[in-house]
Amino acid sequence: MSTETPTTTSEGDSVxxxxxxxxxxxxxxxxxxxxxxxxLLEVRDLQVEFRTRDGVSRAVNGASFSVAEGETxxxxxxxxxxxxxxxxxxxxxxxxxxxxxxxxxxxxxGVDLLxxxxxxxxxxxxxxxxxxxxxxxxxxxxxxxVGWQLSELHRRHRGYGKQEAKKESIRLLxxxxxxxxxxxxxxxxxxxxxxxxxRVMIAMSLALxxxxxxxxxPTTALDVTVQAQILDLLQELQRDxxxxxxxxxxxxxxxxxMADEVLVMYAGRCVEYGATREVLTHPEMPYTWGLLNSVPExxxxxxxxxxxxxxxPPSLLNxxxxxxxxxxxxxxxxxxxxxxxxxxxxLEPSPRGESxxxxxxxxxxxxxxxxxxxxxxxxxxxxxxxxxxxxxxAPDQQTLSTAGDSNG
Amino acid sequence: MAEAATxxxxxxxxLLEVRDLVKHFPVKSSGLIRRTVGQVQAIDGISFSIDPGQSxxxxxxxxxxxxxxxxxxxxxxxxxxxxxxxxxVDLAPLSQRQMLPHxxxxxxxxQDPYSSLNPRHTVGTIIATPLQVxxxxxxxxxxDRVKDLLKLVGLNPEHYNRYPSEFSGGQxxxxxxxxxxxxxPKLMIADEPVSAxxxxxxxxxxxxxQDLQREFNIAFLFIAHDLAIVRHFCPEIAVMYLGKIVEIGxxxxxxxxxxxxxxxxxxxxxxxxxxxxxxxxxxxxRLQGDVPSPINPPSGCRFRTxxxxxxxxxxxxxxxxxxxxxxxxxxxxxxxxxxxxxxATSA
Numbered sequence: 001m002s003t004e005t006p007t008t009t010s011e012g013d014s015v016x017x018x019x020x021x022x023x024x025x026x027x028x029x030x031x032x033x034x035x036x037x038x039x040l041l042e043v044r045d046l047q048v049e050f051r052t053r054d055g056v057s058r059a060v061n062g063a064s065f066s067v068a069e070g071e072t073x074x075x076x077x078x079x080x081x082x083x084x085x086x087x088x089x090x091x092x093x094x095x096x097x098x099x100x101x102x103x104x105x106x107x108x109x110g111v112d113l114l115x116x117x118x119x120x121x122x123x124x125x126x127x128x129x130x131x132x133x134x135x136x137x138x139x140x141x142x143x144x145x146v147g148w149q150l151s152e153l154h155r156r157h158r159g160y161g162k163q164e165a166k167k168e169s170i171r172l173l174x175x176x177x178x179x180x181x182x183x184x185x186x187x188x189x190x191x192x193x194x195x196x197x198x199r200v201m202i203a204m205s206l207a208l209x210x211x212x213x214x215x216x217x218p219t220t221a222l223d224v225t226v227q228a229q230i231l232d233l234l235q236e237l238q239r240d241x242x243x244x245x246x247x248x249x250x251x252x253x254x255x256x257x258m259a260d261e262v263l264v265m266y267a268g269r270c271v272e273y274g275a276t277r278e279v280l281t282h283p284e285m286p287y288t289w290g291l292l293n294s295v296p297e298x299x300x301x302x303x304x305x306x307x308x309x310x311x312x313p314p315s316l317l318n319x320x321x322x323x324x325x326x327x328x329x330x331x332x333x334x335x336x337x338x339x340x341x342x343x344x345x346x347l348e349p350s351p352r353g354e355s356x357x358x359x360x361x362x363x364x365x366x367x368x369x370x371x372x373x374x375x376x377x378x379x380x381x382x383x384x385x386x387x388x389x390x391x392x393x394a395p396d397q398q399t400l401s402t403a404g405d406s407n408g
Numbered sequence: 409m410a411e412a413a414t415x416x417x418x419x420x421x422x423l424l425e426v427r428d429l430v431k432h433f434p435v436k437s438s439g440l441i442r443r444t445v446g447q448v449q450a451i452d453g454i455s456f457s458i459d460p461g462q463s464x465x466x467x468x469x470x471x472x473x474x475x476x477x478x479x480x481x482x483x484x485x486x487x488x489x490x491x492x493x494x495x496x497v498d499l500a501p502l503s504q505r506q507m508l509p510h511x512x513x514x515x516x517x518x519q520d521p522y523s524s525l526n527p528r529h530t531v532g533t534i535i536a537t538p539l540q541v542x543x544x545x546x547x548x549x550x551x552d553r554v555k556d557l558l559k560l561v562g563l564n565p566e567h568y569n570r571y572p573s574e575f576s577g578g579q580x581x582x583x584x585x586x587x588x589x590x591x592x593p594k595l596m597i598a599d600e601p602v603s604a605x606x607x608x609x610x611x612x613x614x615x616x617x618q619d620l621q622r623e624f625n626i627a628f629l630f631i632a633h634d635l636a637i638v639r640h641f642c643p644e645i646a647v648m649y650l651g652k653i654v655e656i657g658x659x660x661x662x663x664x665x666x667x668x669x670x671x672x673x674x675x676x677x678x679x680x681x682x683x684x685x686x687x688x689x690x691x692x693x694r695l696q697g698d699v700p701s702p703i704n705p706p707s708g709c710r711f712r713t714x715x716x717x718x719x720x721x722x723x724x725x726x727x728x729x730x731x732x733x734x735x736x737x738x739x740x741x742x743x744x745x746x747x748x749x750x751x752a753t754s755a
Binding site for chain 1: 577612673
C-alpha cells in the first residue's frame with residue numbers, strides 16, 4: 001500500500017486556510033484509461049428501468065447532458081421524474097435489481113463508467129465522483145465517529161496511516177466550516193446539528209478531491225438560513241477546487257442561485273435544457289412555464305392568484321402516449337391533429353437558439369404561452385392514479401449510504 | 409355566505425386570542441427515579457389573535473415552537489400557562505371531555521399526507537369519522553355528505569370506497585382537507601400543509617384552501633417555513649424564534665420594512681427565482697451557527713448569540729414585544745430599525 005502514497009501527502013500537514021489551495025495533479029493507482037484532456041462528464045442517452053411485479057417502469061428514458069470543470073448543472077424535476085435515479089446511475093449505486101441500466105453511456109474523462117468492472121468503479125467513486133445526499137443523518141453511519149468515517153476514505157483509497165488520516169479529517173472538517181474541528185472529529189453524527197451534518201457530508205465528498213460532485217437535494221431538509229450557508233459553502237469550495245457540480249433539486253430558487261445550466265426532467269425524460277438564465281426567463285416548454293407560475297414570489301402582488309399545473313405527474317408504469325405532459329398541458333389544443341397525444345416530441349433547438357433545447361410540439365412555445373390562456377380538461381383532477389413514484393421508490397437513503405464508499 | 413363575511417369585518421371580537429401562552433416540556437433524568445432536570449422551553453410567552461375568517465402566518469426555523477403552538481391550541485398538548493380564548497371561552501383549563509364540543513370548531517391539517525391517513529380505512533371512512541363522532545348529520549346522510557366534501561375539495565365523489573394508497577400525494581392532502589372541513593370549523597390550523605408536496609401540486613392546494621376560506625369564512629393559523637407561500641396566504645404574519653414571537657405585523661411591514669434582525673436575516677436567505685434568473689444578487693445576511701438549544705436558551709434576547717447588532721444590554725435584558733408605528737406591528741428588539749432593502753437586488 002505504502003508504495004502508492006500519493007504526492008499530496010505533504011499537504012496533509014497544512015491544517016486550516018492554506019489547505020484550501022488547489023492541489024497538484026494526483027497520480028492515482030487507477031489512472032489508466034482516464035484522459036485528462038477529454039470532456040469531464042458526458043451522459044449519453046442513459047436509460048434506467050425498474051423491473052417490478054406490476055411491469056417495467058422506465059425511470060430514466062434517454063437522458064443526455066454534459067458538464068465541464070468548474071461548471072454547475074442543475075437537474076430540476078418533481079418526485080418520480082428520474083432525477084435522483086440519474087444521479088445514482090452515474091455514481092453506480094443503484095439497487096440492482098430492481099433497477100436495471102437498459103442503455104446509454106456515462107463517460108468520465110473518456111472512459112465509459114458503465115463498462116467498468118465493479119472493483120474499478122468503487123475506486124472511481126469518491127476519488128473522481130462523489131455524492132452529497134439529502135438526509136445526512138441516515139447517510140452517515142451512526143455507530144462510527146465522523147472522524148473515523150472521513151479517515152476511512154484516506155486509509156482505503158490513499159493508504160494513509162491512522163494518524164495521517166485523522167489529521168486530514170480535521171483539515172477537511174475545518175475546510176467546511178465546522179468550529180473546533182479538532183475537538184469534534186471524534187463526535188458521532190447525532191451530536192451534530194442538521195446543518196453541521198450536511199457540512200460533514202460535504203467534507204466527506206470532497207475528501208479525495210473529486211472532479212465531479214453530485215448533490216442530490218443537498219438543502220431540502222434544512223432551514224432557509226442554513227440552506228443559504230450550505231449553498232454558499234458549495235460555491236466557495238467549487239471556486240477553490242474547480243470541480244464540477246451536478247445539483248439535483250425540485251427547488252427553482254436553488255437552481256436559480258446555483259446552476260449555470262439547467263436540465264428540466266419530466267416523467268423520466270429531459271424536457272428542456274439550456275443556460276439557467278435563459279430557461280428561467282424564457283421557458284420554452286409548458287411544464288417549465290407551469291412550474292414558474294405556480295411558485296409565489298417575495299415581491300410583486302401577494303394577492304395575485306397562483307396558476308397551478310392541474311393533475312399529478314403520470315405513472316411511469318403506464319405513461320401517457322405521445323408527450324408525457326399532454327394530459328396536464330394547457331396548450332396542447334394549439335397543436336394541430338392531436339399530435340401531442342400521438343407522437344413524442346423530439347428534444348430539439350427552440351426558436352431561442354441552438355443551445356436552448358425543448359421537447360414540445362409547439363413551434364414557438366414561449367410566444368404561444370404568453371398570448372394564450374391555458375385550457376385543460378377538468379377531468380384531470382379527478383383521476384385517481386396509481387403513482388409509481390409512490391410505490392416503486394428508488395432505493396432509500398439508508399441503503400445508499402452503505403453502498404457508497406465508506407464501506408469500500 | 410355573504411352575511412358571514414360581513415360580520416367578520418375587522419374590529420369585531422377576535423375568534424382566537426392567545427395571551428402569554430407557555431409550553432414547557434420537562435426533561436427527565438435517566439435511571440429509576442426520573443427527576444426533572446430541565447425544561448424544553450418550546451413556547452415561552454406568546455400572544456396573538458386571529459379574527460374570524462382571517463389568516464395569521466406563523467414562520468420560523470425548525471425548533472422555534474411553531475408546530476407546538478398549533479398542537480397546544482388543539483389541546484393535543486396541555487399548555488403550561490397562559491390563556492387561549494376561543495370565541496370567548498378559555499380553552500386552556502378545560503379537560504379533554506370539556507374540550508369535546510369545541511373540537512369541531514378547530515381542525516388541523518397535517519403536513520404529511522402519507523402518515524396522516526390510515527392506510528386500512530377507505531377514504532369514505534376517514535372523512536365520515538368526524539361526522540359520526542360529533543353526530544352532525546343523521547347516519548343515513550353521512551355518505552351523501554362525504555360525497556359532497558370530496559367534490560368540494562376537487563376529488564371524484566364516486567371514489568369514496570377507495571383506499572389512500574390509490575391516490576397521489578396532492579390528492580391525499582385533499583382528503584385530509586376534506587376530513588378537516590367535515591365539521592365546518594371556524595378555525596383551521598394548517599401545519600406545513602404543502603411542504604411535503606411537489607411544486608406543481610403546492611399551488612393547487614394553496615388555491616383550494618383559499619377558495620374554502622372564502623366560501624366558509626374559516627380563520628387560518630398557517631404554520632410554514634416557506635416565506636413566499638406565507639406571504640401569499642396570510643395578510644398577517646408572526647415570526648418566531650426559539651419559543652418567542654420576535655416580530656408580528658401585516659404582510660407589507662414584515663416583508664418590505666422588517667424591523668427585527670432575525671426577520672431580516674430570514675428574508676435575505678430566501679432564494680428569489682426571478683431575480684436570480686436575471687442575474688440579480690441579493691445581499692445576504694449570513695447568520696452564524698445554529699439555533700441554540702431550547703433547554704438552555706441564551707439570557708436576555710434569545711437571538712443575541714447569532715445577531716450582528718448584539719450589545720451588552722441584549723444579554724442582560726430581554727427585549728419586550730413593543731408596538732412600533734401602526735397598532736398591528738410589534739417588535740422585540742433593543743435595536744429595532746426598519747430595513748427596506750432586504751428584498752432589493754443588485755444586478
